[in-house]
Structures are given as C-alpha cells and as structure tokens.
Amino acid sequence: MFKTLHKYASPMHFFALARALTPWLFGISLVLFGVGLVWGLFLAPADYQQGESFRIIYVHVPSAWLSMFAYLVMAGGGALSLVWKIKLGDVIARAAAPLGASFTALALVTGALWGKPMWGTWWVWDARLTSELLLLFLYLGYLALQSAIEDRRAAARAGAVLAVVGIVNIPIIHYSVVWWSTLHQPATITKMGAPTMATSMLIPLLIMAFAFQLFFLALLLVRARCEILEFEQRAQWVKTLLGASDQSRGTR
Amino acid sequence: MMASLRDFLVMGGYASFVWPAYGLGVLVLGLNGVLALRRERYLLREMAKRNLPGYRVA
Amino acid sequence: MTPALAILRRECLRLLRRSSQLVQPLIFFSLIAILFPFALGQQTELLRQTGPAAVWLSVLLATTLSLEDIFRSDFEDGSLEQCIITLDALPLACAMKSLAHWLTCLVPLIGMALLMSFVYDLTPDARRALISALLLGTPVFSLVGTVASALTVGVRGGALLMALLILPLYIPVLIFGASAVHHATLGLPTLGEHYFLAGLAVLAATLAPFATAAGLRARLS
Numbered sequence: 001m002f003k004t005l006h007k008y009a010s011p012m013h014f015f016a017l018a019r020a021l022t023p024w025l026f027g028i029s030l031v032l033f034g035v036g037l038v039w040g041l042f043l044a045p046a047d048y049q050q051g052e053s054f055r056i057i058y059v060h061v062p063s064a065w066l067s068m069f070a071y072l073v074m075a076g077g078g079a080l081s082l083v084w085k086i087k088l089g090d091v092i093a094r095a096a097a098p099l100g101a102s103f104t105a106l107a108l109v110t111g112a113l114w115g116k117p118m119w120g121t122w123w124v125w126d127a128r129l130t131s132e133l134l135l136l137f138l139y140l141g142y143l144a145l146q147s148a149i150e151d152r153r154a155a156a157r158a159g160a161v162l163a164v165v166g167i168v169n170i171p172i173i174h175y176s177v178v179w180w181s182t183l184h185q186p187a188t189i190t191k192m193g194a195p196t197m198a199t200s201m202l203i204p205l206l207i208m209a210f211a212f213q214l215f216f217l218a219l220l221l222v223r224a225r226c227e228i229l230e231f232e233q234r235a236q237w238v239k240t241l242l243g244a245s246d247q248s249r250g251t252r
Numbered sequence: 253m254m255a256s257l258r259d260f261l262v263m264g265g266y267a268s269f270v271w272p273a274y275g276l277g278v279l280v281l282g283l284n285g286v287l288a289l290r291r292e293r294y295l296l297r298e299m300a301k302r303n304l305p306g307y308r309v310a
Numbered sequence: 311m312t313p314a315l316a317i318l319r320r321e322c323l324r325l326l327r328r329s330s331q332l333v334q335p336l337i338f339f340s341l342i343a344i345l346f347p348f349a350l351g352q353q354t355e356l357l358r359q360t361g362p363a364a365v366w367l368s369v370l371l372a373t374t375l376s377l378e379d380i381f382r383s384d385f386e387d388g389s390l391e392q393c394i395i396t397l398d399a400l401p402l403a404c405a406m407k408s409l410a411h412w413l414t415c416l417v418p419l420i421g422m423a424l425l426m427s428f429v430y431d432l433t434p435d436a437r438r439a440l441i442s443a444l445l446l447g448t449p450v451f452s453l454v455g456t457v458a459s460a461l462t463v464g465v466r467g468g469a470l471l472m473a474l475l476i477l478p479l480y481i482p483v484l485i486f487g488a489s490a491v492h493h494a495t496l497g498l499p500t501l502g503e504h505y506f507l508a509g510l511a512v513l514a515a516t517l518a519p520f521a522t523a524a525g526l527r528a529r530l531s
Contacts, residue, residue: 026285042260051265051268051272052265053263053264053269054264055270056270057271059274059276063277063280081526082350102283102284103280104282105280107265108274109276113270114273116269117266133305134478137478138478141478144471144474145461145465146465148465148471149465154528154529157528157529158525161457161461161521161525162475162525165457165521167479169482172482172510172513173481175477176481176482176485176486176506177481177485185490197456212281217290222288222289223288223291226295228290229268229296231293231307233299238299243300
C-alpha cells in the first residue's frame with residue numbers, strides 16, 4: 001500500500017499515471033455533463049418560487065464547491081511539500097491555484113447573475129458571497145507570489161507556506177464575516193440552497209457537481225504534467241520521454 | 253415544436269441571466285482545458301527541440 | 311540577558327536608529343487619515359461615525375507599507391541566512407522580530423491614532439474602545455505581517471505584492487476592531503469584540519512565528 005503510494009509520489013511515475021488517467025477523466029466528465037445538462041435544463045421542473053432562473057444552480061453550486069475543494073488541494077499539496085518534503089506536493093499546489101481562482105470567479109459571476117433576478121441586485125454583502133470574494137483574493141495572492149519569485153522551486157516552497165497559512169485563516173475569515181454580516185443587517189435574504197430541495201432538482205445537481213469535479217481533476221492532472229515537465233527538465237527520464245515522442249512524430 | 257424551443261430559450265423570462273451563466277461556465281471549463289493542453293504540447297515541443305543532439309544551451 | 315531579549319533589544323535599536331523608518335509610517339498614517347474628510351465632507355456627525363473606520367484603515371495601510379523593512383536589511387547584509395543556519399530557536403527569533411516591529415511601528419501608530427480620535431471628535435467611550443481594540447488587534451498585524459514579510463524577502467514587487475498577500479488576512483481584525491468602536495459610539499458593550507481580538511492575538515502569537523520560520527527557510531535554503 002505505502003509502496004504504491006510512494007511510487008506515485010515520484011514525478012516520473014505520477015506523470016505516467018496522469019497521462020493514463022486524463023482521457024478517462026475528460027471522457028467520463030463530458031458524458032456526465034451531457035446527462036446533467038439534459039436533466040437540469042429539460043427534465044427538472046421549474047422552481048415554484050424562482051421559476052426557470054433556478055437552473056443557474058447547476059453551474060453556480062458546483063463551481064462554488066470546487067472553489068473550496070481546489071484550495072484544500074492546494075493547501076494539501078503545500079503540506080505534503082512542507083512536512084513530508086514530497087516534491088509532488090509543489091507540483092499539485094501550483095497546478096491547482098489558477099484552476100481554483102477561475103472556479104471562484106465563475107462562482108462569483110454566476111452568483112451575481114442569479115442574485116439579480118432573485119434579490120434585485122447583483123451583489124449583497126452576505127456572508128457566503130463575501131467569503132467567496134475573499135477566497136478569490138487569497139488565490140490571487142498565491143498567484144502573485146508565484147509570479148514574483150523567479151525560481152520555480154523557491155516560489156513553490158514559499159507558496160506552500162502561504163497556502164497553509166491561508167487554510168488556517170479561511171475558517172477565521174469566514175466566521176468573522178458571518179458574524180459581521182449578521183450584526184449589521186437584519187437576517188439576510190438567502191433563498192439560495194434552501195435546506196429542502198426536491199429530488200428532481202437535486203439529482204441533476206449532484207450529477208453536474210460530479211462532472212465538474214472530474215473535469216477539475218482532469219485539468220489538474222494536465223497542469224500537473226506541465227509543472228512536472230518544467231520542474232524536471234534536466235531529469236534523464238524527461239529526456240528519454242522527449243526523445244521517444246520526437247521519434248514517434250518522425251521529425252528526426 | 254418551434255414554440256416549445258422558443259419557450260426553452262426564453263427560460264421563463266430569465267434568459268438573459270441563465271444563458272450567460274451557462275456560457276461563462278462553458279468558457280471557463282473550455283478555456284482551462286485548451287490552455288492546459290496547449291501548454292503541455294508547447295512544452296514538449298520546445299523541450300524536445302532543446303534536447304536534440306547538437307543543441308547546446310549556452 | 312537571555313538570547314531572546316538580546317534579539318529584541320538589537321531589533322528595536324536597529325529600527326529606532328533609522329529614524330526615517332520610524333517616522334514615515336506615522337506621516338503616511340496621518341495623511342491617509344485626513345484624506346477621509348475630503349472624500350466624505352466635513353459634517354462633524356458623519357465624521358464622528360466614520361472616524362473609527364478611517365483610523366483602522368489608515369493603521370492597516372501604514373502597517374502594510376512598513377512590513378517590507380522587517381527582514382530587508384538582514385537579508386541584504388547576509389545575516390539572515392546565517393541566522394537560519396545557526397539559530398536552533400528560529401521561531402523564537404521570529405517572534406522577537408514581530409514584537410520589535412510592534413513596539414517600534416505600531417505603538418507609535420496607536421499614539422497617532424489617539425491624536426486622530428480628537429481630530430474626528432470621538433466620544434470618550436469610543437476613544438477608549440478604539441485604543442484598547444488597537445492594542446489588542448495590532449499585534450496580529452505585526453505577527454501575520456512578519457510571515458508575509460518572510461515570504462517576500464528579497465522579492466521585487468514590494469508594497470503591492472505585500473498588500474495583496476496581507477490585506478485579506480487582516481480582515482477579521484478589521485471587522486472586530488471597527489465593530490468595537492462602532493458599538494462604543496452607540497453606548498453598547500464591547501467586551502465581546504475585545505475577547506475576539508484577544509483570541510486572534512493569542513492564536514497569531516502561537517502560530518505565526520512558526521509560519522515565519524518556515525517561510526524564511528523556504529525562501530533562503
């Protein structure tokens with residue numbers, strides 16, 4: 001068990017594993033997207049309060065979930081690199097950050113598109129929206145640090161510390177924002193994510209969430225492959241790999 | 253048939269909110285995918301070029 | 311004298327000797343704080359309400375600008391790398407760095423904040439709450455700021471990068487600090503906010519020095 005884990009923590013084996021897995025992940029997620037979209041857009045009934053606008057949920061909620069999951073992945077990668085000195089952690093953290101940032105932005109924008117017809121305004125300083133916005137800035141800080149430090153390894157190590165500091169701070173930020181938003185406003189008008197949801201709406205949501213998740217994993221693996229190639233430029237196995245791909249295309 | 257298609261596209265009057273949301277979703281997913289795959293292809297090509305015998309990095 | 315105290319003394323002297331580093335944040339703070347009336351207008355009642363927020367934001371920005379200097383000279387003369395190699399108690403040294411920054415940068419800022427509370431004509435209750443909340447909240451600024459300073463040591467991009475890294479992490483302190491003064495203005499109890507601020511300070515004091523040490527090791531080894 002540990003032997004296999006250890007094997008795939010080495011960049012070379014992880015690269016091969018990632019290459020084998022990505023087509024499957026892309027394929028399955030695209031099929032799930034198809035099913036989820038048909039179910040969510042055609043088969044699920046319109047919400048009795050929100051009408052057809054509730055269908056934004058199938059984009060908004062999966063991307064909001066992913067925005068948090070990606071930070072966990074990033075901080076987990078950072079912890080792997082900091083605590084156990086596993087180089088793969090750096091690769092994963094750097095691969096996850098831009099994905100996390102883009103899904104956070106998507107969640108915010110689709111949230112605004114949903115908020116406008118529901119609340120009559122693009123933005124409310126509701127605890128969840130505000131926390132999501134701050135999450136975006138945490139991602140942007142990580143990305144800015146990565147681009148400011150030229151040496152890739154040094155940047156990844158500094159980023160690992162930042163990601164771990166961030167994950168400790170996220171609950172603190174979230175709960176202080178919750179406290180702040182309940183203090184200054186009367187009970188917020190949150191219609192989103194009502195506790196009970198009809199099964200006919202929930203199942204497509206879960207399918208879409210699963211599709212997003214798999215697509216994210218596929219993207220993560222592709223980006224990790226790029227990072228590995230850059231990190232390991234000088235490694236012998238990369239040179240062998242390049243030679244092989246070169247010959248297969250017949251450019252020599 | 254045409255009427256039901258129009259009903260679907262109108263989204264109960266929320267078309268201007270629902271479709272941009274889905275469009276942005278497709279854009280974010282697609283762009284991430286295309287950019288990542290293109291970056292890998294670029295890296296492989298560039299590094300293979302550098303890896304050719306006779307190519308020396310100064 | 312114990313090594314920790316020696317580090318603290320050396321740090322404070324170093325920071326105090328460079329008078330510009332001491333004075334510039336104070337000037338910057340006062341300048342930001344007096345910009346608010348120009349944007350908001352001069353109605354005393356409005357300024358009395360927004361004053362606490364203005365003071366907190368000015369402290370926040372002045373602190374952000376001062377963070378870059380915490381490790382800069384140590385990095386430039388190479389003593390930082392020596393410290394990382396030779397010190398067994400690097401986190402303790404980092405904690406002393408934060409403490410020195412707090413004493414030389416933020417305590418003077420709190421003094422200026424007291425002055426500003428008269429400019430903004432705060433009520434005595436609000437003034438007391440402002441100062442006590444600043445005393446409890448600003449150690450977090452120094453401690454967490456030291457982490458960011460360690461992560462960006464020797465990096466070009468300076469103040470802007472620092473602001474991007476640090477401001478989101480300062481938000482909890484800003485929320486509780488500003489709310490304490492706001493409640494004091496309304497004559498409400500502010501004990502809850504003070505407890506939260508104290509809790510944040512204790513948490514930062516226990517964790518941040520270790521993060522700073524990890525950050526320095528990440529940057530310089």
